[in-house]
Amino acid sequence: MTTRTDLTGLLDQVSADRMTDTIATLASGPLAGRRVGSPGGAAARAWLVDQLTALDGEMRTEDFPVRAVPQVYEAPEVTWGDRNGSRRLVFGRQVAIHPASADTVDAIRGALGVAGTDDPAGRWLVVPAEMSLFDAYRDIHGAAGLLIRRPVDAEGWQFTMLAGPDPGPLPVLTLDPDTHHAILAAAAAAAAEGDGWLDGATPLRRDDVTGTNIHARLRPPAPGAVDLLLTAHYDGVGDHPGLRLPAASDNATGVAVVLEAARILTAGLPAGVGLSVALLDGEEVGALGSAHHTTQLRAEGAAPLVINVDGAGRLDGAAAVEAGGPAHRLLALLDQAGRHTGVPLAAGPVASDNRRYGGAGFAAIGIGAGMGGYHSPADTPDKVDPATLGAITRLVVATAHLAGTAPATLASSIGDQR
Structure with missing residues (x-):
C-alpha cells in the first residue's frame, strides 16, 4: 500500500485514537504529574524518547x-474554629x-485577625479580597501567617503554580x-469576641533540580529551504501528597499533537523541507526549557x-493564536491551513514556550485550543475532546505542508505581533 503525501492524504492519516492513547500514558499514575526534575518527569521523558526514536x-x-522548584512534601493539616465549633479544611x-x-x-495555632486592621502579633491574618499580598506584608510583625483568597475551578479545585515569587x-x-x-x-467577629482561631502548617520546600529537553531532527533542510520546529512542553506541576494532578490537557494534549504531526510529516513533507521536534521541560517554572533551547539555536545560526x-x-x-518574532509568513500559512481544514482561528494569548522563541527573534506561533481543570486534579484524560485533537493536528500538518509549497508572499488576517 502506497502512503499518499499530498495534503489530503496527509490529513487522512491523523489518528485521534493514537493521540488519546498518548495522553492516557502521560497522565497515568506512575508519571505522577511530570514535575520537572521528578521521577515522574524522567519516566515521561524515557517514554517520549522511545516514541521519537x-x-x-x-x-x-x-x-x-532549575532552581528552587516549590514542592508540597506533606498534605497540610489545617483546622479553624470559633464558638460554633471547629472545621477541618480539605487540602x-x-x-x-x-x-x-x-x-x-x-502546625502553628493562632487567633484570627484581619490584615491591616488588627494587631498582627500571634494571629493568622485574613487578607481581604481587595488587598494585595504586597500590601498585606506592610504590618505583619509577629504574625502567625496570612490567609489569601483564591478562586477555584468549576469542580471546586484550587490551581497549583510552580512559577512565582520568592518565599516570604x-x-x-x-x-x-x-x-x-x-x-x-469570623476574624472580624473575633476582634470583639476573641474566640476565632486557626491551626495549620505550610510544608513547602524548594528543590534545585535538573530539567531535560528532548530533541529530534527528523528531516534535515536543504540549503535555503524552510526548516520547521514543532514544540510542546511535557512537564506538569506534579502530584501533591494525596492529590493526583494528571496534567492531561496541560500539556499531554500538546505533546500528543506534536508526536502525531511529526509521525505524519516525517515521510510526507515536500522534498527539502526540514523538520525537528523539541519536547520541552520546565515550562511550568517559567519556560526555562525553551529559554535554554533558544540559546542553542542562536549559537548554531538556525532560523526555524x-x-x-x-x-x-x-x-x-x-x-487561540499568538505570534512572536518575524512571523508574518508563518501566520499567513496558518491562516491558509485554517481555511483548508475548517479550524477557526483568532488572535489570543498563548502564554507558553512560543514566547521564548519569539522573544529570541525566531518566527514563532503558539496555538491553544482549550484546557479544563487548569493545574488541578480535574485535568484528566476524559476531559479531552478527541475531535479537538484531530482538528489541531490537521491544522499543524496543513501549515507545515503549505510551508514547503505555498508562494513566498501570503496575506494574514490574524495579525503579526512583534
Missing part, C-alpha cells in the same frame, strides 16, 4: 539547571499553600472564596519556523 530521527537530550479544595509561603513543618517571611495559605468569606467574618502547541483539550469557538 521510532521515527528514525537524530535524537538527543539536553540538561539545564486542594478549601485550602492550599501559596507559592510565596515560608516552609513550616509544625510567613506561612501563607490560600482559601477558596466560600471558606475565605467565612473565616474573614516554530509552531508550539499548549492545550488542545477542547475547542470552544476559535483556536
Whole structure:
C-alpha cells in the first residue's frame, strides 16, 4: 500500500485514537504529574524518547539547571474554629499553600485577625479580597501567617503554580472564596469576641533540580529551504501528597499533537523541507526549557519556523493564536491551513514556550485550543475532546505542508505581533 503525501492524504492519516492513547500514558499514575526534575518527569521523558526514536530521527537530550522548584512534601493539616465549633479544611479544595509561603513543618495555632486592621502579633491574618499580598506584608510583625483568597475551578479545585515569587517571611495559605468569606467574618467577629482561631502548617520546600529537553531532527533542510520546529512542553506541576494532578490537557494534549504531526510529516513533507521536534521541560517554572533551547539555536545560526502547541483539550469557538518574532509568513500559512481544514482561528494569548522563541527573534506561533481543570486534579484524560485533537493536528500538518509549497508572499488576517 502506497502512503499518499499530498495534503489530503496527509490529513487522512491523523489518528485521534493514537493521540488519546498518548495522553492516557502521560497522565497515568506512575508519571505522577511530570514535575520537572521528578521521577515522574524522567519516566515521561524515557517514554517520549522511545516514541521519537521510532521515527528514525537524530535524537538527543539536553540538561539545564532549575532552581528552587516549590514542592508540597506533606498534605497540610489545617483546622479553624470559633464558638460554633471547629472545621477541618480539605487540602486542594478549601485550602492550599501559596507559592510565596515560608516552609513550616509544625502546625502553628493562632487567633484570627484581619490584615491591616488588627494587631498582627500571634494571629493568622485574613487578607481581604481587595488587598494585595504586597500590601498585606506592610504590618505583619509577629504574625502567625496570612490567609489569601483564591478562586477555584468549576469542580471546586484550587490551581497549583510552580512559577512565582520568592518565599516570604510567613506561612501563607490560600482559601477558596466560600471558606475565605467565612473565616474573614469570623476574624472580624473575633476582634470583639476573641474566640476565632486557626491551626495549620505550610510544608513547602524548594528543590534545585535538573530539567531535560528532548530533541529530534527528523528531516534535515536543504540549503535555503524552510526548516520547521514543532514544540510542546511535557512537564506538569506534579502530584501533591494525596492529590493526583494528571496534567492531561496541560500539556499531554500538546505533546500528543506534536508526536502525531511529526509521525505524519516525517515521510510526507515536500522534498527539502526540514523538520525537528523539541519536547520541552520546565515550562511550568517559567519556560526555562525553551529559554535554554533558544540559546542553542542562536549559537548554531538556525532560523526555524516554530509552531508550539499548549492545550488542545477542547475547542470552544476559535483556536487561540499568538505570534512572536518575524512571523508574518508563518501566520499567513496558518491562516491558509485554517481555511483548508475548517479550524477557526483568532488572535489570543498563548502564554507558553512560543514566547521564548519569539522573544529570541525566531518566527514563532503558539496555538491553544482549550484546557479544563487548569493545574488541578480535574485535568484528566476524559476531559479531552478527541475531535479537538484531530482538528489541531490537521491544522499543524496543513501549515507545515503549505510551508514547503505555498508562494513566498501570503496575506494574514490574524495579525503579526512583534
